[in-house]
Amino acid sequence: MSNEQLAMNKKLVVLISGSGTNLQALMDAAADGRLAAQIVLVVSNRKAAYGLARAEKAGIERLLWPLWPYREAGKSREQYDADLAAKIAVYRPDLIALAGWMHILSPAFLDQFPGRVINLHPALPGQFAGTRAVERAYEAFQRGEIRHSGCMAHHVIPEVDAGAVIVQEIVPILAEDSLADFEARMREAEHRVLLTAVGKQLTINS
Numbered sequence: 001m002s003n004e005q006l007a008m009n010k011k012l013v014v015l016i017s018g019s020g021t022n023l024q025a026l027m028d029a030a031a032d033g034r035l036a037a038q039i040v041l042v043v044s045n046r047k048a049a050y051g052l053a054r055a056e057k058a059g060i061e062r063l064l065w066p067l068w069p070y071r072e073a074g075k076s077r078e079q080y081d082a083d084l085a086a087k088i089a090v091y092r093p094d095l096i097a098l099a100g101w102m103h104i105l106s107p108a109f110l111d112q113f114p115g116r117v118i119n120l121h122p123a124l125p126g127q128f129a130g131t132r133a134v135e136r137a138y139e140a141f142q143r144g145e146i147r148h149s150g151c152m153a154h155h156v157i158p159e160v161d162a163g164a165v166i167v168q169e170i171v172p173i174l175a176e177d178s179l180a181d182f183e184a185r186m187r188e189a190e191h192r193v194l195l196t197a198v199g200k201q202l203t204i205n206s
Contacts, residue, residue: 001087003044009077011040011091011092011093011095011131012026012037012038012093013040013041013091014043014097015087015096016042016049016051016100017044017045017046017049017100018050019049019050019051020049020050020052020055021075021100022100022120023054023193024051025053025194025195026039026099026194027039027054027058027060027132034195035199037199037202039055039060041088041091041093042054042100043067043102044064044065044133045064045102046064046066054127065087067080068129068163073182079108081105081106081109081147085113086112088113089113095118095201095202096117096118097119097198099120100117100120102131104158104160104204105156115205116126117133117155117156118155119154119161119163119202120151120193121152121161122149122186123150123151123152124152125152125162125165125168129140129160130161133181137149138173138177146173147170148170148173149173149186150169150189150195151168151169151171151184151186151190152193153166153167153168153188153196155196166199169189183198
């Protein structure tokens with residue numbers, strides 16, 4: 001089997017919670033050969049996530065895995081994570097990419113895939129961890145506290161947005177920028193960073 005064939009046999013699982021623009025970037029790259037991997041599963045914790053529709057259109061298997069049934073049944077977050085890990089493990093992924101996934105994953109999940117879970121976050125290391133990172137960066141710029149922001153892909157650990165960085169890119173904030181302008185520039189950078197990080201980690205994990 002050639003190196004190219006081996007690369008194409010790499011299996012990628014993508015976890016999303018929203019519109020799936022970064023998922024779309026991965027799907028496009030896989031379709032046109034820029035990403036030597038197959039997306040074998042897309043997981044969402046939200047039924048309304050448009051990323052599920054994107055995956056369906058592309059013929060990719062989908063898994064809806066909401067947290068609320070666990071909460072209603074009094075089950076722990078660790079049980080939710082462990083059950084999700086078991087579902088994903090069936091696909092034997094070489095890499096799991098969190099692309100807008102809005103749940104913190106516990107060791108009950110992460111320990112099942114050591115070194116194989118990465119996250120995309122729209123901020124630089126040590127800045128604006130957690131939610132609303134783009135808005136918080138824009139507000140900090142307006143207050144004169146920062147001159148630029150950025151995005152990174154990093155290994156996932158239980159602490160929020162604190163794992164070892166794989167790829168990062170500075171994203172400028174211009175004086176004339178609206179929040180929408182800055183968000184658009186950040187989104188373009190996110191696509192580049194995510195594709196680079198996924199390709200790099202798939203090579204490392206081979």
